[in-house]
Structures are given as structure tokens and as C-alpha cells.
Amino acid sequence: MPAVSLSCRVCATDHPLEANGSCSRCFGPLDPVYDWDHLRATVSRESIAAGPASLWRYAALLPVEAPEVARLAPGFTPLVPAPRLATALGIGELWLKLDTANPTHSFKDRVVAVAARKAQELGFETLSCSSTGNLAGAVAARAAAEGLDAVVFVPSDLEPEKLAGAAVYGPKIYTVNGTYDHCSRLTVELSFELPWGFVNVNLRSYYAEGSKTIAYEIAEQLGWEAPDAIAIPIASGALFHKVGQGFSELRSIGLIDQPAPRLFGGQAEGCQPVATAFRDEVSVQPVRPNTVARSLAIGNPADGDFAVATARETGGAIYAVAEEAVGENMALLAQTTGVFGETATGVTLGALRAAIAARELGPRSRVVLLVTGDGLKTPQPVAHTYNPVPIEADADAFIDQVIAA
Ligand SMILES: Cc1ncc(COP(=O)(O)O)c(C=O)c1O
Ligand SMILES: [Zn+2]
Known part of the structure; x- marks a missing residue:
């Protein structure tokens, strides 16, 4: 059995591995508990490499058994270098984690x-x-x-x-x-x-727990190393918190040696309860969302306070990104890397730019940007990039009027 129980993240009360979303004592979130001694003895880089090319290669670190027949298995998505964007931003090394490659094009x-x-x-x-x-x-x-x-x-x-x-x-x-x-x-x-x-x-x-696999994959794809920093979008805050947890787990079972990467989170200005809580050093206060980044429009984020804690523990930060910058960043990413991320990615790139502007990251940094969703699902903010020139199907006229002009 991969996990032994559920434990409350707030009061540590144990609960059985059933369908139970919150602690019966304090309503805190529940996390699976694993037998770490057993995992330290049985999980290795080699045992993982022998698994399938999907998130099920990390089944030992997940709270369910891998399916016997994995249909449409997500995960093990490409991690690709983005040198032109790295140069444009002024950071040493930038990698894109392309979760658009999953079956429905998001993490x-x-x-x-x-x-x-x-x-x-x-x-x-x-x-x-x-x-x-x-x-x-x-x-x-x-x-x-x-x-x-x-x-x-x-x-x-x-x-x-x-x-x-x-x-x-x-x-x-x-x-x-x-x-x-x-x-x-x-x-x-x-x-x-x-x-x-x-x-x-x-x-x-x-x-x-499924979100932890992004951390596992990044480490494995970098040759079992942690990058210096990761830029991550935040809605409920679960993804952000669990990527942090994933890196701590890899360290605790000896699969990586470096400290956890610094995690930089992004929210859009029109829905920034977690960024505000980080900035003002208070607990998350609910807001009514009004943002172009609809996938991140959660006004009362369940894991918001845990995301703030993760940002602080890893030496990262959480930034609010201007609404107008979302489409600009989607276009910048597309035009420097060939990758069309959705509005959430426009926000994530905005957070990375904010970290660079604040001199938290620079020419020596090795950074991963999560592309968690596909721009084809949210094309509206980049509609302005479509400016076609109407012409006749006439080669001479084209040469005369367009090329020679
Ligand atoms: C594309 C995309 N990225 C990031 C997130 C944020 O995830 P979380 O709610 O775990 O913070 C979402 C949530 O819906 C999403 O759709
Ligand atoms: Zn509790």
C-alpha cells in the first residue's frame, strides 16, 4: 500500500484513506502519509527510470496504485530550453515545462x-x-x-x-x-x-498529490538536480504548495542533494488574494475575481495560506501581474519560444519578470517556467497579434507592391 493514512495539515489528526476532503476536528486539509523508511529503502533513480514514461513512474510516491492498464496517462511532459527568452529576460538559463502536452492540454x-x-x-x-x-x-x-x-x-x-x-x-x-x-x-x-x-x-x-509529479519530473529531467527557481501560477494554491512538497520529498529520500528551488508565484491583478496576503504579511482574505485569467479566478483559495508559507520557506515570492500584461506575456512567450501558453502562463511569465525586476533572479539563475495550460483555449488576449495583409493571388503584383515597396 503506497500511503498509510490521511493526516490533517493543521492539527495532525489521522484519518482513514477514504473519500474525505477535510479534517473532522478542525476542517483543515488532509494529506496522505507515506511510510518514508520503506520508500527510502525501495525508491531509487533506477527504479523510477524503469517505470513508464508518464506520471505513473512515480506511483510509489502517490497515494494510489498505478492502473494495470494506463489509459491516456498524463505526465512526463517535455522540459525544453528557452534560450531566446532567457536572453530577452536577462537570466542565465530558462526551461519551459510543457504541461500543454498532457491529454487535455493542461496540468x-x-x-x-x-x-x-x-x-x-x-x-x-x-x-x-x-x-x-x-x-x-x-x-x-x-x-x-x-x-x-x-x-x-x-x-x-x-x-x-x-x-x-x-x-x-x-x-x-x-x-x-x-x-x-x-x-x-x-x-x-x-x-x-x-x-x-x-x-x-x-x-x-x-x-x-498529482501536482507533486511536476517537481519529480523537473528534477529527473535536469539529471536529478533542482533548478534555482520555478515560476508557477496560483489559483487555489494547491499546485504551488505541492511543487514545494515534491522537492522536499525528493531530498528526504535522497534523490536530490540541493536545497528546494525558490518558488515564485503569480496571480492576475484582478484576483490576487494570495499575492496580497504575501505582500501584506497577513492571512488570505477572500476577494471577488475580475480577471482575464479565468483559470486562476478563485477568490477564496483553499490552499492560499499554505502557498504563502511555501513561498516564504523556499525564499521565493508571490506577485500580482497587471491585467494588460497577461496577453503581452502570452505573445512574448510565443514569439521567443514557439510555445502558446494560456492566460495562466501569461501570469506566470509576469511573475518571473517581476522576480527579475526585483533582482531576485539574474544572469546566474537557472529557472523553470511552468506552462500549465494551452493558449488555444484562451486566445482572446492575443487577438491583437492577428493583423493580416489582404492581397490578390498575383505573384507579379505581390513582388511589385509588397516586396519592392
Ligand atoms: C492552467 C492552470 N494553471 C494553474 C492553475 C492553478 O492551480 P491551483 O488551483 O492548484 O493553484 C489552474 C487552475 O485551475 C489552471 O487551470
Ligand atoms: Zn485538523
Whole structure:
């Protein structure tokens, strides 16, 4: 058994490995507990390298058994160098972690793969979630691959491209009159009434662990080294917190020697509860989101305070990025690397630029930027880059009027 129990992150009370999203004593989040002595004795670079080219190569460090037949397995996404962007930004080395290569083009396929495994272990037949868009697609695709039903709850103002990208897999989609936070509260209430596996509610402890695999992969792909820093987008804060946890775990089982990388988080100005809490050194206060970065529009982030703590522990920071900069950064990334990241990535690049402007990172830094979602799902902020020149299909006229001019 890979994990032995769930433990409350706040009061350390133990809970069984069931569908249970929060501590019965203090409502704190629950994390799986592993037998670290056993893992230290059994997990090695070689045992990982012998595994499949997907996140299931790290199954020993996840709270579920790897599936016997892995359908549409996410993970082990490319880590590619971005020398032109590194030069433009003035940092020594920049790598892009392309989670757009996952089955539904976002990192959410990782968290859903782990949660869905647990849902199947527990016998749930319906997979559900509240979502800012990408999660809905990931849940719908996973359900289609596994033969489960999918029911997703999203705010009604999501990008049409994102909704179409989820609808095609055949889930039941409910568009909620309200923000993501209304969807989230609704699913928490429904989770007490319905026998469904809500991936980010009653299965959240398992779901969140999927994000650790990004840390494992970055370390392995850099030859079992930690970079100096990683730039990460923040919505609920779970991804940010779990990437930090992933690096601590690698150190504790002796797979890397360096300290954990400094983690730099980004939020858009129109929804920056975690960046504000970091800046003002207070606990996270809920806000009402109004941002172009819809995938990050969580006003009441469940793991916000833990993300702030992770930023401080790793010597990183969390920045708010101007709304106008989101599209500019998406275009800058595309034009210097050939990678079209979504709005969340525009925010992530904004956070990296803020860290460089603050001289936290410079010519000696080796940095990884997470590309967690695909720009084809959120093209609106870069619509201004489309300025075609109309011409006739006439080569002489083209040479005369365009080339010679
Ligand atoms: C593309 C993308 N990046 C990052 C995030 C942030 O993830 P988290 O809620 O774990 O902070 C999301 C969340 O929906 C997302 O869709
Ligand atoms: Zn507790």
C-alpha cells in the first residue's frame, strides 16, 4: 500500500484513506502519509527510470496504485530550453515545462488521474468537480477514458473555447450563475448528499498529490538536480504548495542533494488574494475575481495560506501581474519560444519578470517556467497579434507592391 493514512495539515489528526476532503476536528486539509523508511529503502533513480514514461513512474510516491492498464496517462511532459527568452529576460538559463502536452492540454490531467484512480478504488461511478475550466475538461476526458459518468460545475462566463474543449467528451455541464467560488461551495454541499467522487472536494487529498509529479519530473529531467527557481501560477494554491512538497520529498529520500528551488508565484491583478496576503504579511482574505485569467479566478483559495508559507520557506515570492500584461506575456512567450501558453502562463511569465525586476533572479539563475495550460483555449488576449495583409493571388503584383515597396 503506497500511503498509510490521511493526516490533517493543521492539527495532525489521522484519518482513514477514504473519500474525505477535510479534517473532522478542525476542517483543515488532509494529506496522505507515506511510510518514508520503506520508500527510502525501495525508491531509487533506477527504479523510477524503469517505470513508464508518464506520471505513473512515480506511483510509489502517490497515494494510489498505478492502473494495470494506463489509459491516456498524463505526465512526463517535455522540459525544453528557452534560450531566446532567457536572453530577452536577462537570466542565465530558462526551461519551459510543457504541461500543454498532457491529454487535455493542461496540468489538471495529473491531478485528475490520481483522483480518478482513488474514485475507482472506492467504487464511485460518477466523477465530478467545480472548475475554472481546465479541470472540467480533464475530468470529462478521464471519465470518458475510464467509462465513468462526468458532471462538472463551472461559472457561466468561461471562455467558449474552454467549454467546447470540455463538452466534446460528453460530460453533463452545469453553468452556475456566479463565480468559481459559488461553484465550489455548491459542490462541497452536494458532496454530503451524492455518492459521487468530487475530485477537488472529497477526493482533494489524493487529487492534490498529482501536482507533486511536476517537481519529480523537473528534477529527473535536469539529471536529478533542482533548478534555482520555478515560476508557477496560483489559483487555489494547491499546485504551488505541492511543487514545494515534491522537492522536499525528493531530498528526504535522497534523490536530490540541493536545497528546494525558490518558488515564485503569480496571480492576475484582478484576483490576487494570495499575492496580497504575501505582500501584506497577513492571512488570505477572500476577494471577488475580475480577471482575464479565468483559470486562476478563485477568490477564496483553499490552499492560499499554505502557498504563502511555501513561498516564504523556499525564499521565493508571490506577485500580482497587471491585467494588460497577461496577453503581452502570452505573445512574448510565443514569439521567443514557439510555445502558446494560456492566460495562466501569461501570469506566470509576469511573475518571473517581476522576480527579475526585483533582482531576485539574474544572469546566474537557472529557472523553470511552468506552462500549465494551452493558449488555444484562451486566445482572446492575443487577438491583437492577428493583423493580416489582404492581397490578390498575383505573384507579379505581390513582388511589385509588397516586396519592392
Ligand atoms: C492552467 C492552470 N494553471 C494553474 C492553475 C492553478 O492551480 P491551483 O488551483 O492548484 O493553484 C489552474 C487552475 O485551475 C489552471 O487551470
Ligand atoms: Zn485538523
